[in-house]
Amino acid sequence: MSLKFIVENGVGKINFNRPDVLNSFNKEMALAFQKTLKDCRDNPEVRAIHITGEGRAFCAGQDLAEAIATDGPGLENIVRDHYNPIIMLLREIEKPVVCAVNGVAAGAGANIALACDIIFAGASSSFIQAFSKIGLIPDSGGTYFLPRLVGFQKATALMMLGDKVKAADALAMGMIYKVCDDAVLLQESVECAEKLAKMPTKGLGYTKRALNLSMNNNLEEQLKVEGELQTTSGKTYDYNEGVNAFLQKRPPVFKGE
Secondary structure (H helix, E strand, O other): OOEEEEEEOOEEEEEEOOHHHOOOEOHHHHHHHHHHHHHHHHOOOOOEEEEEEOOOEEEOOEOHHHHHOOOOOHHHHHHHHHHHHHHHHHHHOOOOEEEEEOOEEEOHHHHHHHOOOEEEEEOOOEEEOHHHHHOOOOOOOHHHHHHHHHOHHHHHHHHHHOOEEEHHHHHHOOOOOEEEOHHHHHHHHHHHHHHHHOOOHHHHHHHHHHHHHHOOOOHHHHHHHHHHHHHHHOOOHHHHHHHHHHHOOOOOOOOOO
16 A cells, blocks of 8 residues: 555545655556545545655655666656656645655655645754756756745755755745654644644635645735635625634634534
């Protein structure tokens, strides 16, 4: 089984499960991940998603044995059919996606992490744009997200040189949200996902939609988006619950509706 998946406390917990090859992706794992993300998207009981890796790595990217196999899917199909749908799902699912990077996140593994909403990393973890070391270019949204997170110059250098970025440095350059001691990484990241799952997740989903659109909108376009989504948010159950709870001086009970 290339993935482990359970739903607990409103969180869809996805664990990459090929630890013997540092959770590198093959076709089976990529398609299983796509299906699991769709299941999380469509299941109303899942109000947030948590992603991590089994063993000593988050994900070492593509399984190169499959990539060079004569009967393998080939690079074109790997990018188009395996990774691109994953990245689109991570961004289009209007639920919070928390990523816990344990150990190395390299190549496509690093860029899958960067496509998530909130990234935690263990103190000993690292991020590597490893593509240049084998003559390839960054895929899985790397050339889109990394420059927006750390700046054009820094992203160019990291992609061309293939430097290993330690967790503390990734935090300092704005690549990730938080660094945790390895021993508490899973606990802290899951607690964050569970906290998000109890929040007004319909509004959080609209926030994610607005952030996605902000990547390419000008100010006037983005102000229009904010106005439209604020109006839509104001029609949700959770908005009414939040206001009533505030006025009644009680804790709100959100439903994600």
